[in-house]
Every structure is written in structure tokens, then in C-alpha cells.
Amino acid sequence: MIDMRNLKKVYKTGSIEFEALKGVFLKIEKGEFVSLMGPSGSGKSTLMNIIGCLDTPTGGSYYLEGRDVSGLTFDQLSEVRNQKVGFVFQSFNLLPYATAYENVELPMLYNGKKAPERRQRVDELLTMVGLYDWRKHRPTELSGGQQQRVAIARALAMDPPILLADEPTGNLDSKSGEEILDLFTSLWKAGRTILMVTHDTKIAAYSQRTVHILDGKMEADI
Amino acid sequence: MKLHLLKLFLNEFKKRKKKTSLITFAIAWGTLSLLLMMSFGRGLSNQFRIGFQGLGEDLILVNGGRTSMDYQGLPKGRAIRLFASDIDLIGRLIPEIKRICPESYNLGEIKYKDQETNRNVRGVYADFGPMRNTIAQAGGRFINPDDVTYSRRVAFLGWHLAEELFKGKNPINEEIYINRMPFKVIGVMMKKLQNSNYQGLDYDHVYIPLSTMALVDSQKYIDMMHIQPTERKYARYVENRVKEILGEKYRFDKDDKYALSVFNTIEAGEIAGKVFMGIEIFLGLIGGLTLLIAAVGVTNLMYAMVKERTREIGVKMALGAKRRHIVWQFLLEALFIFLKGTFWGALIAFNIVSLVRLAPMNYEMTSIQSYLLRPDFSTDILVTFIVIMGILVFFSGIFPALRASKMNPVDALRYE
Numbered sequence: 001m002i003d004m005r006n007l008k009k010v011y012k013t014g015s016i017e018f019e020a021l022k023g024v025f026l027k028i029e030k031g032e033f034v035s036l037m038g039p040s041g042s043g044k045s046t047l048m049n050i051i052g053c054l055d056t057p058t059g060g061s062y063y064l065e066g067r068d069v070s071g072l073t074f075d076q077l078s079e080v081r082n083q084k085v086g087f088v089f090q091s092f093n094l095l096p097y098a099t100a101y102e103n104v105e106l107p108m109l110y111n112g113k114k115a116p117e118r119r120q121r122v123d124e125l126l127t128m129v130g131l132y133d134w135r136k137h138r139p140t141e142l143s144g145g146q147q148q149r150v151a152i153a154r155a156l157a158m159d160p161p162i163l164l165a166d167e168p169t170g171n172l173d174s175k176s177g178e179e180i181l182d183l184f185t186s187l188w189k190a191g192r193t194i195l196m197v198t199h200d201t202k203i204a205a206y207s208q209r210t211v212h213i214l215d216g217k218m219e220a221d222i
Numbered sequence: 223m224k225l226h227l228l229k230l231f232l233n234e235f236k237k238r239k240k241k242t243s244l245i246t247f248a249i250a251w252g253t254l255s256l257l258l259m260m261s262f263g264r265g266l267s268n269q270f271r272i273g274f275q276g277l278g279e280d281l282i283l284v285n286g287g288r289t290s291m292d293y294q295g296l297p298k299g300r301a302i303r304l305f306a307s308d309i310d311l312i313g314r315l316i317p318e319i320k321r322i323c324p325e326s327y328n329l330g331e332i333k334y335k336d337q338e339t340n341r342n343v344r345g346v347y348a349d350f351g352p353m354r355n356t357i358a359q360a361g362g363r364f365i366n367p368d369d370v371t372y373s374r375r376v377a378f379l380g381w382h383l384a385e386e387l388f389k390g391k392n393p394i395n396e397e398i399y400i401n402r403m404p405f406k407v408i409g410v411m412m413k414k415l416q417n418s419n420y421q422g423l424d425y426d427h428v429y430i431p432l433s434t435m436a437l438v439d440s441q442k443y444i445d446m447m448h449i450q451p452t453e454r455k456y457a458r459y460v461e462n463r464v465k466e467i468l469g470e471k472y473r474f475d476k477d478d479k480y481a482l483s484v485f486n487t488i489e490a491g492e493i494a495g496k497v498f499m500g501i502e503i504f505l506g507l508i509g510g511l512t513l514l515i516a517a518v519g520v521t522n523l524m525y526a527m528v529k530e531r532t533r534e535i536g537v538k539m540a541l542g543a544k545r546r547h548i549v550w551q552f553l554l555e556a557l558f559i560f561l562k563g564t565f566w567g568a569l570i571a572f573n574i575v576s577l578v579r580l581a582p583m584n585y586e587m588t589s590i591q592s593y594l595l596r597p598d599f600s601t602d603i604l605v606t607f608i609v610i611m612g613i614l615v616f617f618s619g620i621f622p623a624l625r626a627s628k629m630n631p632v633d634a635l636r637y638e
């Protein structure tokens with residue numbers, strides 16, 4: 001599913017160069033639930049963004065579902081983001097003026113799905129995350145946990161093979177966090193591949209496997 | 223742009239109405255002021271033209287003068303007088319003349335019952351009516367050829383004079399006295415705008431057949447010759463021919479500028495028309511520059527809006543938005559704001575113009591109101607405006623939109 005070899009990322013800020021990823025090797029198989037752990041600033045988000053095709057590496061190779069994604073154009077990467085990965089952010093990132101329904105519908109609009117199909121899928125997803133009755137509410141009218149569940153529904157809208165979550169419970173109280181993790185667990189059991197960033201071992205315990213990153217390098221799997 | 227994406231945009235636009243209302247208002251305001259400026263400018267020049275024609279349409283006015291050049295042994299300084307017989311001569315010799323009419327005027331004492339006043343009495347031919355736009359109000363008529371032929375004692379009144387003498391009573395068929403001679407009133411002049419004159423405005427005078435003028439005035443010569451060429455382009459030619467013919471008859475040099483006093487309203491009108499066109503162009507230029515400044519302001523606001531929505535752009539890209547989706551979103555937004563703003567601005571401008579046009583016209587004098595109260599919201603103004611606006615919309619929208627689409631998704635998402 002994911003195959004990274006000697007992946008490097010150098011940030012340039014003016015004349016200052018900073019190597020955030022110093023040759024990462026990472027392999028994730030279909031159906032795995034993996035936690036990515038590491039201290040703050042170790043390069044977790046950088047790695048996740050590259051996996052999610054939000055950013056491009058400066059070295060090494062990255063194959064997503066057997067396809068080399070380096071050298072793709074912006075619009076091709078948009079298609080990958082749309083169809084291959086579902087991204088869940090720490091800060092939810094819902095569109096503020098759109099309802100829960102409209103937020104979930106958005107990826108399907110960019111894909112050109114027909115209206116009846118969209119409606120059915122949105123209803124199905126909102127029911128699954130337990131927010132069908134809240135579909136007409138805007139993000140500001142929802143709790144943090146509810147917002148994150150809308151975001152998960154949105155990430156799943158195009159039924160992507162892999163779900164990426166960068167500290168999904170970072171902005172939530174522990175009870176809401178647990179609900180999110182339970183949701184991930186059931187998604188994983190239903191066959192979804194999940195990669196989740198956390199720095200909490202208790203949270204990492206929900207996953208099947210944990211990988212560690214330190215100063216832009218992977219440590220041996222535990 | 224697919225339909226569902228258009229719907230998405232419309233939905234967002236609707237929900238973001240408050241955030242765009244300031245720009246919409248600014249555009250509406252700009253549209254309003256510009257259209258008003260252009261409409262009033264156009265109205266000004268229209269009214270000028272109408273007022274100029276109030277004196278008469280396409281007229282050449284000729285009067286006797288005093289020679290300023292020696293001619294065939296005759297000294298300069300001789301007075302040149304014109305007579306009614308000259309009218310027939312000129313009319314016969316110049317086929318490019320459509321109408322020609324003499325006029326003789328003098329101050330007279332006008333009396334109706336116990337009302338008495340001193341006004342200009344003007345002896346004319348029937349052609350004076352159509353030439354000078356002195357048209358009778360309903361129920362009356364202007365002097366006709368028979369009145370002149372049979373020296374009928376009939377009088378046609380300027381509307382202002384009629385009001386003064388009759389105080390609202392119907393003057394038709396009433397008897398008035400001009401220098402103690404009785405005349406029957408046959409008509410009252412319709413109101414018209416007039417912004418040029420000699421001897422006062424037409425509405426204050428009384429008109430009688432030239433042939434009856436001898437009853438009230440001892441002057442033998444005429445004071446004015448009105449000439450209307452068949453076509454405007456003959457204006458100068460006819461003027462020169464008149465000078466030649468009269469110069470031969472009264473023996474003065476046809477190039478003597480002071481032997482005759484000539485007012486060629488056709489040429490004067492053309493010059494004045496150019497001045498007013500200049501004013502219109504000037505107003506249009508000011509408007510155009512204003513619009514340009516407005517466009518720069520709107521572009522800035524659009525940039526600010528893109529910046530404000532940076533994070534949202536990042537989210538959309540993360541969810542699969544392509545570059546063109548982002549470009550269209552902002553371009554459409556610019557377009558919609560402009561459409562909304564121009565629509566309201568134009569609507570309000572149109573209503574103001576319509577309202578102002580309802581104001582009663584002041585014919586009492588050549589007042590400033592008569593120029594300001596008839597703004598003209600013409601379609602050519604609107605079309606010009608929309609074309610210029612369309613171009614500006616495109617440019618104030620395209621650059622911010624392109625900037626938005628060139629963002630890197632990660633940077634956009636990290637933007638606070």
C-alpha cells in the first residue's frame with residue numbers, strides 16, 4: 001500500500017535549509033492500523049503530508065498502491081488526494097460556512113459524482129459516525145468530537161483505501177478522543193488501512209503496529 | 223465548470239454574503255456615481271441642443287448693419303436697411319432656401335381690459351411659426367398666409383404674456399389693444415425651452431401679421447430676416463449668397479463684415495455641440511479613471527479575501543480541488559460581486575434619473591434647472607459602462623484567483 005525508500009525532505013526558508021526527513025524507509029500493507037510516534041518536531045507531520053500527497057519529497061522514492069507519485073502534476077496529485085487518501089487533521093479543518101452535510105459532500109463534488117449517489121453516500125457516512133440528525137448544522141454548532149467525526153466522514157467520502165490522521169484526538173477531551181479511536185478501530189476491522197500520528201502510547205495501543213520517528217529518521221519497529 | 227460545482231459556488235457565495243457585502247456596496251456606489259455623472263452630462267448636452275433649437279431650427283438670422291469698407295466710390299459708414307421685398311428677391315434667387323421670413327419689431331403698449339403692459343410687438347409671416355418653433359397651444363393657431371395677405375388684425379400671444387394679461391382666462395377670440403388699435407387673439411404659444419435670443423424671449427411677445435405692423439408702428443424697414451436652408455450643409459453657402467445678392471442691391475462689398483449682421487445658428491450650434499460633446503467626453507474620462515481606481519481597490523479587496531480564505535483553499539486542495547476549481551471559485555466570486563454591485567448601482571441610478579426627469583421644467587427663464595433636470599440614462603451609456611466594467615471585473619478577479627490556485631496545499635493549511 002505504502003512503500004517509501006530513503007525519503008528525504010529539505011525545507012528552505014530563505015537561505016536556511018532544514019532537513020526534516022533524513023532518509024525514511026516505511027512500508028505499510030493493506031489492512032494495517034499503524035501508529036506513527038515521535039517527539040514534537042521529529043518530522044511526523046512532514047511525513048504524513050508527503051504520504052497524503054499534500055507535499056512532495058525532495059529525495060527518495062514513494063510508491064502509493066504501487067504507483068510512483070513523484071513527478072505527478074498538481075492536478076494529478078489532486079486526484080490522488082481525492083481518491084486514494086482520506087486526511088483527518090488535528091484541527092478538523094471543516095469549511096466554516098458549510099453544513100455537516102455539505103462538508104462531507106465536498107470531495108464527491110470535485111470528483112463529479114451524481115447527486116443521488118452523493119446524497120446516499122453522505123447519509124450513509126453521517127449515520128455511521130452517528131451525526132445524521134446534525135447534518136444541517138454548521139461546524140460552530142457542533143462539539144469538537146462531533147466536528148472530528150464529520151471530518152472522518154468527509155475523509156471517507158470517496159472511499160479511499162487509506163485513512164491518514166495527524167493527531168486526530170489532539171484537540172479533543174479524552175472521552176471524545178476515545179469515541180474517535182473506537183471509530184478508527186471499527187473502520188480498520190471493516191478492512192480500511194489506517195495511519196495515525198500520536199505521541200501518546202495509550203492512543204498508540206489502539207493500533208496494530210507502531211513505528212517511531214526521531215529527528216527525521218525511522219527507528220526500528222517495535 | 224460543471225453544474226454541481228457551480229451550485230457549490232453559489233451555495234458558498236450565498237453563505238458568505240455578509241463578507242462580500244462591503245465590496246458589493248463599493249461597486250454599487252461606483253456604478254451609481256458614474257452612471258449619474260454620465261446621464262447628467264448627456265442630459266446637459268441634450269438640453270442645450272433643445273434650448274438652442276428653441277430659437278429656431280437651423281436658422282440664419284440676417285439684419286441690416288453699417289458698412290465698414292468703401293465700395294465703388296461710396297464711403298464707409300452707410301446704414302444698410304432691409305425691406306420685406308428683399309425676402310421675395312432672396313427666396314427667388316437661392317433655391318437652397320427652404321423657408322424665409324421677415325420680422326419687424328418694436329415696443330408696443332398692450333392692453334386687455336384694465337390690464338396694460340409694454341412688450342415687443344413682432345410683425346411676421348406665417349412661416350415664422352414653424353421656423354421659430356412658436357407653436358399654438360390647443361384651441362388656437364398661429365398667423366397664417368391669409369392673415370398676412372388680407373392684413374387681418376389678429377394677434378398671437380407668448381404664453382407668459384397671455385398669463386399676465388388674462389390671468390388664466392381663455393384669451394382666444396378676446397380683443398386686445400396694441401398701441402390703441404384693436405386686435406383679436408387667435409392663439410397662445412406652447413411652452414418651449416429657449417436659451418438664446420435677441421430682444422428678449424419669445425414667450426413675452428405678441429405676434430401680428432407683418433402687413434398690419436404699419437397700424438402700430440411707423441417703421442418701414444424690417445429688423446430681421448429668418449432664413450432656413452433646405453439642408454444644413456448649405457448653411458455657409460446660403461449665407462454667402464445672401465451677402466452677394468444684398469451687396470449688389472444695396473451696393474456694399476460682400477466681404478464687408480459689418481454691412482449685414484448675420485447670426486448663423488447652424489454653425490454656432492455645431493461649435494456649441496462640440497463643446498458639449500467635449501464636456502461629455504471629459505465626464506466620461508473622469509468616470510473611467512474613477513472606475514480604474516475602484517478596480518484597483520476591488521483587486522486589493524479580492525486579494526485580502528483570498529488571503530483570508532487561505533486555509534480553506536488548503537482544505538479544498540486536500541480534498542481534491544484542482545487548480546481550475548480554485549481559479550473559477552474566485553473568478554466567479556469577483557464576477558458575482560460585480561454583477562450584484564452594478565445591478566443595484568444601475569437600478570438606483572436609473573430610478574434617480576427617472577425621478578429627476580419627473581420634476582417640472584422651469585420655462586420662465588434660461589435657468590440652470592433646465593439643464594440639470596433632464597438627465598438621460600441612454601442605453602449606449604449603459605452598454606459602454608457594462609463593457610468597461612466587464613473588462614475590469616476580469617482583471618480584478620483573475621490575479622487574486624491565480625494566486626489562490628498557485629498555493630501549496632501544506633502551506634495553505636498551515637496558514638493562520
Ligand SMILES: Nc1ncnc2c1ncn2[C@@H]1O[C@H](COP(=O)(O)OP(=O)(O)O)[C@@H](O)[C@H]1O
Binds near residue numbers: 011018042044045
Ligand atoms: N514549512 C516548513 N518550513 C521550515 N521548516 C519546517 C516546515 N514545516 C516543518 N518544519 C520543521 O520541520 C521539523 C518537523 O516538523 P513536523 O513534521 O511538523 O514535526 P512534528 O509533526 O513531528 O511535530 C520541525 O523542526 C519544523 O520546525
Ligand SMILES: [Mg+2]
Binds near residue numbers: 044045046
Ligand atoms: Mg505535527
